[in-house]
Amino acid sequence: MPDKKTIEKAKKDKREGKSPTTQAGEFVHDEIEKVRRGKHGARSTKQATAIGLSEARRAGVDLPPPKKRSVKESTRKSAEYAYEVGQGERKPKRSPKVSKAVSEVLEHEPKNTASHEALSRQTKQAASRRTAEERSAAAKKASETKGTAGRSAAARKAVRTKGAAGRKKAAQKAASTRAGRT
Structure with missing residues (x-):
C-alpha cells in the first residue's frame, strides 16, 4: 500500500499537468526506497519498477496497461486488473x-537490486533498446517541459555533481568571467 505522501505527490503532478508516467514515477521511486530501506526485496530492478507501476494503477493513475504482445500475457492481465481497480471499474x-x-517471498529477495549501480545498469540497458532518434526526441521534450529556470538549475546541478573535474572547470569558468568583467 502506497504512503499518503506518495499519493499526494502524484496528485500534485496531475494538477501540474504532468503525464501519467511522471505521476507513476512517484510510486516507482517510493518502491525503490522501500527496497533500499530493507522493507522487502526484489528479484530485479524491473520487478521493483513493476510493483511501483501496479501500485500507481491501483491508486488511480491513468496509466493504461501495455498493449498485447508487448509483454507477457499474464503481466498484461495483471496490469489490466490493477488499472480497472484504480479507475473504479x-x-x-x-x-x-x-x-x-x-510479502514473505519478497522479504527473502535481494535488496541490492535497487542500488544506484543496479538502477544505472537497468537504465542504460533500456536506453540501448531505443534508437538514437527516439532518445534525442525524449531529451528535446524533456528540455521543453523543464522551462528556462529548470534548465538553468539542471545545468548548475550538473556542474556541481560532475565531481572534482566538474567543480574545477566551473571554478575556472567563473574566474574567467570575473576577469572579463573587471
Missing part, C-alpha cells in the same frame, strides 16, 4: 493468504 478481491505469501 472493478472491486478488488481481498486475498489475505496470497498477500501474506507474496
Whole structure:
C-alpha cells in the first residue's frame, strides 16, 4: 500500500499537468526506497519498477496497461486488473493468504537490486533498446517541459555533481568571467 505522501505527490503532478508516467514515477521511486530501506526485496530492478507501476494503477493513475504482445500475457492481465481497480471499474478481491505469501517471498529477495549501480545498469540497458532518434526526441521534450529556470538549475546541478573535474572547470569558468568583467 502506497504512503499518503506518495499519493499526494502524484496528485500534485496531475494538477501540474504532468503525464501519467511522471505521476507513476512517484510510486516507482517510493518502491525503490522501500527496497533500499530493507522493507522487502526484489528479484530485479524491473520487478521493483513493476510493483511501483501496479501500485500507481491501483491508486488511480491513468496509466493504461501495455498493449498485447508487448509483454507477457499474464503481466498484461495483471496490469489490466490493477488499472480497472484504480479507475473504479472493478472491486478488488481481498486475498489475505496470497498477500501474506507474496510479502514473505519478497522479504527473502535481494535488496541490492535497487542500488544506484543496479538502477544505472537497468537504465542504460533500456536506453540501448531505443534508437538514437527516439532518445534525442525524449531529451528535446524533456528540455521543453523543464522551462528556462529548470534548465538553468539542471545545468548548475550538473556542474556541481560532475565531481572534482566538474567543480574545477566551473571554478575556472567563473574566474574567467570575473576577469572579463573587471
